[in-house]
Amino acid sequence: MPTSAPALTPFLAVDTAVLEANIDSMAAHARSLGVALRPHAKTHKSAEVARLQQGAGATGLTVATLTEAEAFAAHGAADLFIAYPLWLDDARGARLRRLAEDVALQVGADSVEGVRRLAGQLAGTSAEVLVEVDSGHHRSGVAPGTAGAVASAAVDAGLPVAGVFTFPGHSYAAGGRRAAAADEQAALAEATASLSSVGVPARVVSGGSTPSAEYVSGGVLTELRPGVYVFGDAQQWELGTIGPDRIALTAYATVVSHAGGRAVLDAGSKVLGADRAGYATGFGRLLDHPEARIVILSEHHAVVDLAGGALPPLGSVVRVVPNHVCAAVNLADALVAVTPSGMTPWPLIARGANS
């Protein structure tokens, strides 16, 4: 635990020993299931973390946007899946065609209209499509039994179909992890059958979120796409996915005030993000004070109730666990890798790469 203030708080620090243990643990889990691991790089946006994942056996990376895909390709990624129902205009189509010349590329689709636009831009390239299905999160994706119609439209338009994918985002609920994994498996099995019924084999059957990954069983999925597991966060801690010993990323923050008998920190929502799920017990936690909660969060203030514990002194540095680490990372320009020998900046190569 840090005890003196570096000059530059607030900043995001990565404990590389915990990071590497997390990466190895998920890689071993995927191997034990006999499935490929294609981690979601939107969490970390870091070429260094991607290299560690690939060194542990990841078969490729998942990204959310075209610009993220371009950024990771520029840093050596050779196999990328944009797990998003892309709606292609001509400008994006041209960029995707260029990308497909350099890397193995898969993209998502969740409508007949969308897949036809993809085909209009990508047919004849090496790109493949995966049909997104809704497994219970009710965000995007078609009903699993209708996946075949989208796949057929792709094939008819000249775009190869690799398979199906889903994001069981309803795993982010108290007690919801195991049920979401079961929903995911059932939806992907139904979608695979739907493709089969129109004569399209699903080579890739892709699922997986960090909260649900533990409950995936073998047999249906061929691939997992968790993201958050590399760093952990307060959401995973509170969902029970991990304990605090698995949290690799924290915001180092200085105590600037004791107003109202609480600790006011210089890391606010512009550092931590403002995510607060229904099950969250606060706006973030302190790694070294497990009972403490951030009870007020504004842009540059986190007000911490120590729950009766001693107030950290004015000017001291504490380690804050953001609720949602993907949001925190996307607010920073670099991470600071903390090793026994010191601190090293890790630039973020895709911060704000939303288009």
Add this chain to the structure above:
Amino acid sequence: MPTSAPALTPFLAVDTAVLEANIDSMAAHARSLGVALRPHAKTHKSAEVARLQQGAGATGLTVATLTEAEAFAAHGAADLFIAYPLWLDDARGARLRRLAEDVALQVGADSVEGVRRLAGQLAGTSAEVLVEVDSGHHRSGVAPGTAGAVASAAVDAGLPVAGVFTFPGHSYAAGGRRAAAADEQAALAEATASLSSVGVPARVVSGGSTPSAEYVSGGVLTELRPGVYVFGDAQQWELGTIGPDRIALTAYATVVSHAGGRAVLDAGSKVLGADRAGYATGFGRLLDHPEARIVILSEHHAVVDLAGGALPPLGSVVRVVPNHVCAAVNLADALVAVTPSGMTPWPLIARGANS
């Protein structure tokens, strides 16, 4: 309303006509009260917006951090107030001393310990301190009646005291705007008296938030520091501070899916921010569909329930009103100024400037 997709959605667009009307309106309000206007630049982080504010008579700018202050000074700001209880280490102290050579500089403090550290770094420069008081938001600031003790400590340590300030953040509550303005006035009056009782005159008595500004009356405050008023956002719309005609900043987003009979947009929490106050009716709204609400928000998806209205077509572009515009701006690298003659990028000079 845009009807075709620019290549680069999602992006943040500023309607400059609405922006200028908002700036003129708040400037006129401050003039009518006989108080100075020192807008908070953390909202816009834009040299162009700052120039418009100064052209309309702003006496200076408010910022939240040292790095923001340096950024605006580098773009011509000559009078800056860091409205934050700074805890100075040597590195920050050296930067502040350099800054105080170039601009009129005021900084905040809310403890005797903090003000002594400030004095240790800044005594002998042109910098002045304002004592922060808590007017009911219960975030930072001392009890108003104890402001004199902090002011005395500053004077004793050789640091000039300009006055007192507060942020009535509890104006961000349903029906809370008028009461917060009254609390603000009472707290600042008590704090001014507390300074007077120790022989320190308060030349500056500074308050003001966008929701409470309308209810400020003359006589106690000498200065207002609203920030959000330049752009407006869904929070201000829902608090009743403004109507949708006063919203100058929106995220242009493309409809990428109609999954579940809703519109899924490509602007998620990494564009809009994840702020959702207790009084908010969703994660954001659509400017041209007032009944619609964002009901699910993840990093790259906003799922919009149109409340029975027609779904905007796949591939069409809609204008999203973020809940909290300061958070949205801090996620972007530039704004896009929309005028009758076209679109012009406005770089953000202090994005991520949290230290």
